[in-house]
Amino acid sequence: NFAERSEEQMSGAQVIAQALKTQDVEYIFGIVGIPVTEIAIAAQQLGIKYIGMRNEQAARSLPCCFWPRSHPCLGWYGKCKRELLVEACRLYTKFSARPSSIEAIPFVIEKVRYLRAVRTSIYGRPGACYVDIPADFVNLQVNVNSIKYMECCMSPPVSMAETSAVRMAASVIRNAKQPLLIIGKGAAYAHAEENIKKLVEQYKLPFLPTPMGKGVVPDNHPNCVGAARSRALQFADVIVLFGARLNWILHFGLPPRYQPDVKFIQVDICAEELGNNVKPAVTLLGDISAVSKQLLEELDKTAWEYPPESKWWKTLREKMKSNEAASKELASKKSLPMNYYTVFYHVQEQLPRDCFVVSEGANTMDIGRTVLQNYLPRHRLDAGTFRTMGVGLGFAIAAAMVAKDRSPGQRVICVEGDSAFGFSGMEVETICRYNLPIILLVVNNNGIYQGFDMNTWKETSKFRDPTAVVPPMCLLPNSHYEQIMTAFGGKGYFVETPEELQKSLRQSLADTTKPSLINIMIEPQATRKAQDFHWLTRSNM
Ligand code: ADP
Ligand code: MG
Numbered sequence: 456n457f458a459e460r461s462e463e464q465m466s467g468a469q470v471i472a473q474a475l476k477t478q479d480v481e482y483i484f485g486i487v488g489i490p491v492t493e494i495a496i497a498a499q500q501l502g503i504k505y506i507g508m509r510n511e512q513a514a515r516s517l518p519c520c521f522w523p524r525s526h527p528c529l530g531w532y533g534k535c536k537r538e539l540l541v542e543a544c545r546l547y548t549k550f551s552a553r554p555s556s557i558e559a560i561p562f563v564i565e566k567v568r569y570l571r572a573v574r575t576s577i578y579g580r581p582g583a584c585y586v587d588i589p590a591d592f593v594n595l596q597v598n599v600n601s602i603k604y605m606e607c608c609m610s611p612p613v614s615m616a617e618t619s620a621v622r623m624a625a626s627v628i629r630n631a632k633q634p635l636l637i638i639g640k641g642a643a644y645a646h647a648e649e650n651i652k653k654l655v656e657q658y659k660l661p662f663l664p665t666p667m668g669k670g671v672v673p674d675n676h677p678n679c680v681g682a683a684r685s686r687a688l689q690f691a692d693v694i695v696l697f698g699a700r701l702n703w704i705l706h707f708g709l710p711p712r713y714q715p716d717v718k719f720i721q722v723d724i725c726a727e728e729l730g731n732n733v734k735p736a737v738t739l740l741g742d743i744s745a746v747s748k749q750l751l752e753e754l755d756k757t758a759w760e761y762p763p764e765s766k767w768w769k770t771l772r773e774k775m776k777s778n779e780a781a782s783k784e785l786a787s788k789k790s791l792p793m794n795y796y797t798v799f800y801h802v803q804e805q806l807p808r809d810c811f812v813v814s815e816g817a818n819t820m821d822i823g824r825t826v827l828q829n830y831l832p833r834h835r836l837d838a839g840t841f842r843t844m845g846v847g848l849g850f851a852i853a854a855a856m857v858a859k860d861r862s863p864g865q866r867v868i869c870v871e872g873d874s875a876f877g878f879s880g881m882e883v884e885t886i887c888r889y890n891l892p893i894i895l896l897v898v899n900n901n902g903i904y905q906g907f908d909m910n911t912w913k914e915t916s917k918f919r920d921p922t923a924v925v926p927p928m929c930l931l932p933n934s935h936y937e938q939i940m941t942a943f944g945g946k947g948y949f950v951e952t953p954e955e956l957q958k959s960l961r962q963s964l965a966d967t968t969k970p971s972l973i974n975i976m977i978e979p980q981a982t983r984k985a986q987d988f989h990w991l992t993r994s995n996m
Contacts (some may be wrong), residue, residue: 458805463599463600465597465602466597468496468497470602472494472501473496476498477604477607478607480503483503484506486508487507494593504783506889507888508849510845510882513849513885523711548585551584561697577608613742613851614742616745616749617748624695624739624755625756627720627736627737628750631769632693634660635662635680635687635695636654636660636661638649638664640666640699640839641698641699641724643698643745644698646744647698654751655678658754658760660678660761664679664681664829665704667839668826673830673831674829680775685712691713691714695722696722697946698724706734720735720739721737721739722743724742781985782800782984784799786800786826789928791952793951796981801953801956803826804957806828807865808831810866810867810868811834811835811854812834812856813864814827814837814870815846815870816846816874816898817903819870823898836850846879847875847879848879850893851893854867855891866967867892868894869894869895870898871897873900873901873902876897876902883939883970887940890970892970893970895974898975900980900996901933907979908932909933912932933976934974937974940970940971945970945972947971948973948974956973956975
């Protein structure tokens, strides 16, 4: 009966949940408390999966890049100084807003704000949005019929580069003596793998992935010059940047890491990014998938390919060979405790090719990235641009949650330094609560960058003023992090030798029903192999 129906009430929380559902939101990662608990419950009633995390930092590390329609973070908070938060969030988000009045709830959430937040988060350069819902809105009752839900926003429109710029870029590439393609995470977000692989193979070009650009073209591709990274950057005369910023990870595009007159061809979806730090020879504004297709078509017009027997290829191959030999030699060292290379070589031997690799730490992340291979795009997640520690377990949980729904059996390996693990260690409880068969590797050197072995620790503590001078980089030696996993019902392993590592990893991979944590003791003073640029070893990513 219409008269009755029109009286039907629903809460602000239900309105919010329905608005999210209408925008195809499938997962919410959060931490509940008064009053946001109601929103989580309302979302669950609509079939949205709610994953309760233990720490806000981990909750915010969402699965932004796994699947085409997954949204970057949309945040909300219950109670705090709202005006301040909305303003503060402007700095870090693409869009930050708060409904202006209680009467505006349906309007703000349905028509403008939420829709806009979702759309803004996925259109153009993807990024986080913040919507502030005043606490008292959550339990407010509104008339069901007063609310109109907006349709789910359309997929992001695809933009292409200017034809004349594409022509110019093709000409610069054809005239390059020492070309290099850099494949960044923008190429992964754009799902440009097929076109970029064609560019690499058809024109015989060397390429270098950035940390999260790994896997767009497989790491074991013969044209991947990751093992000669410094050399490739230093001597390239033309560099095509596919969705990678010239920030500190790429040494700002400046000498001495690059030639002073290197020509950059910058491909990016964000106009404001073009020309940052260096003046590019050509800028291609557009979606990488579309622009790389334009480049293919343009280069196809002549019979050109980059000569595979060039001096440049020879230099790169030689450097790759010697670098790979140096890592292998370190890896084959039989001395105990193990070094990073030994650990990662044994891990690499057993990793399934389709697994997600999540990683954070200092040397653990940097060295791990050079040894652990990615064969698929969007399968590596690490501390990224801001090098924020504490995001790894959140990433792993998100990846495992989505894998469970969409490709059961696909594994998530989370490689953590002992210090990095500490930032969000309590998320192990979350992993066990949702029974996600994540394999956590804690590469344990008893410290931050470097630590002390037990004997040195005991020896120095004898002379130490116990109240004052615990060395800042030291963590407690031989900590049994694996017991954090067993405390919640998962499997824990403490390993000190390559054999123990191999065995525990084999068992962990075989058990698809349970999470496990392998605490791997390594040489507390272990470092990376000698680098060409000592003054930048910490940022040689
Ligand atoms: P990396 O860490 O791999 O170097 P960055 O985060 O520094 O990656 O840069 C990624 C760049 O990719 C950003 O400048 C972003 O604007 C761009 N980008 C994101 N998605 C796309 C897309 N679909 N097409 C083109 N560029 C994109
Ligand atoms: Mg450490």
